[in-house]
Amino acid sequence: MGEEKAEPKRRAASVLSAAKVKTAGPGKYHDGGGLGLILRVDPNGARFWVQRITVHGKRREIGLGSPPVVSLADARDAALANKKLLRTGADPLAEKRKSKESITFAEACEHYMASKLAEFDNDKHRKQWPATLNAYAKPKIGHLLVRAITTADVLRVLEPIWNEKNETASRLRGRIEAVLSWATVAGHRTGDNPARWAGNLKELLPKPSKVAKGDNQPALALGDVARWWSDLEKRDGMAAQALQFLTLTAARSGEVRGMVWDEVNLDPANSANPAKRTGLWTIPASRMKAGREHRVALTPEAVAILEAIPRMDGSPFVFFAARGGALSDMSISAVMRRMQESEEKAGRPGYLDPKNKRPAVPHGLRSTFRQWAAERGYPRDMAELALAHFIGSDVERAYQRSDMLERRRAMMADWGSFLCNKKSQANVIQIGQDSAHATMG
Incomplete structure (x- = not known):
């Protein structure tokens, strides 16, 4: 359960600061403090937090995220939590895998939107994304684990509004697909995306072009x-x-x-x-x-x-x-x-x-x-x-x-x-x- 022996020798001279985290050039920078926390900076400027630990006699590395989303203080807290797990005999990597497997659709939405909404130039679109998911998807599948969501679950969300509000439903389907795609890439689920249109929902729902436009708003005579x-x-x-x-x-x-x-x-x-x-x-x-x-x-x-x-x-x-x-x-x-x-x-x-x-x-x-x-x-x-x-x-x-x-x-x-x-x-x-x-x- 011990750390690599060289770690204590670097402790006094290698404690990181927030400024160093932001400006450090390519390389590896040890934070010291006995936590095994390292800032890795790639040649392209990408920054990653890594923690080196020893589990059952084998040295392992755990990714803790990237600055600035994960600050120096956050990385230290996560590294300390892993150290405490080690002292109880638990494997932090196994616990991390369990955490990934148990993420719900509602949690996946929050993670996805935290990283993606900033890409939208239009403030209206930034508001519409969570609004449609909150209104239609989360009440029905928000509590489900993403790894357990099936095509039938997605249909339960879409079918009630597919004919009456087809434009809204079509956009909602794409947003559910994007969230589940993120969950797959992030390791929270495997297999085909149940919200995919081609070769999937296309066979079960009427084509948008064939659905009567139900989104026309009632007008004043x-x-x-x-x-x-x-x-x-x-x-x-x-x-x-x-x-x-x-x-x-x-x-x-x-x-x-x-x-x-x-x-x-x-x-x-x-x-x-x-x-x-x-x-x-x-x-x-x-x-x-x-x-x-x-x-x-x-x-x-x-x-x-x-x-x-x-x-x-x-x-x-x-x-x-x-x-x-x-x-x-x-x-x-x-x-x-x-x-x-x-x-x-x-x-x-x-x-x-x-x-x-x-x-x-x-x-x-x-x-x-x-x-x-x-x-x-x-x-x-x-x-x-x-x-x-x-x-x-x-x-x-x-x-x-x-x-x-x-x-x-x-x-x-x-x-x-x-x-x-x-x-x-x-x-x-x-x-x-x-x-x-x-x-x-």
């Missing part, structure tokens, strides 16, 4: 817009104001909830006349689904909402929560849900999608805007740009450099008038005419 907007304007609270702003700009909920004041530029030219005050909201690429910067033309109605909102010291968010953070997605959805509940209590059907008869939700308002733009005769590309959708092929986008900002500003002003049930000031062609020749006054 155009005939209900004026009544719905009037109802919304009577409601107080930050979430209600955020919903008004979301509707006026046809933006996504996440874009509005994450909006910060640094992204807003209000035009001072008409500061004396609020009815003409306009502005610009520039959303950085990091916050956009398409991964590219998006400019939103702010109409006087949108500007009025921004100017009426108080600012919280220490919070950068325009629509802030009680403690200064961003509003939750549920807070905005709750406003529409309460509006629907009020309608139903009054004996009215409420605000239902004209096709699926489900209550309208915030994201469905984008579909309402798109239908309105089409029926008003606005050019397709202009409406798609307002929604921050990709238009045309890569070649077409390369030549189409303009985002039609000022023309979109007129369109959004017309949309605002429609919401408020005012007479439109825009001169737009009717359906059936050539939309390419529409004029936006």
